[in-house]
Amino acid sequence: MRFECVAIIVVITIMIFAFLRAKRYAFAIAVTPTLSVPIFHLIGFLVSPQIQKLADSLLRHRIHISIDVLAAALGCLLLGVFGHYIQSKKTRTYFLVCCSIFILVLTWVLCIDLMRGA
Numbered sequence: 001m002r003f004e005c006v007a008i009i010v011v012i013t014i015m016i017f018a019f020l021r022a023k024r025y026a027f028a029i030a031v032t033p034t035l036s037v038p039i040f041h042l043i044g045f046l047v048s049p050q051i052q053k054l055a056d057s058l059l060r061h062r063i064h065i066s067i068d069v070l071a072a073a074l075g076c077l078l079l080g081v082f083g084h085y086i087q088s089k090k091t092r093t094y095f096l097v098c099c100s101i102f103i104l105v106l107t108w109v110l111c112i113d114l115m116r117g118a
Helices: 002-021 025-054 060-085 089-117
Strands: none
Touching: 002 025, 025 060, 025 089, 060 089
């Protein structure tokens, strides 16, 4: 799922630039936490073998899944923090719900993929 994560990062980055060009700075700031899961997933491919060398009893895919779940928690937390830049309460609520669902579903899909590959 490396290629898919890179594609997601590219699409979300394009969305951020589109918000910036439209002078929707609040939305550009609020959408940045959705990058946490794909970025941490890619970092997990580099970090999990190193952690496995330190703790032999841990399996690589379990370490990687832990990194992905941590990224989802961090992303949802940052959504709550950065979401307050959106002025309209109704818009903010819909935006945060959609972004949270995106983060959780993406994390679920990446974890399922890691478990199938293990």
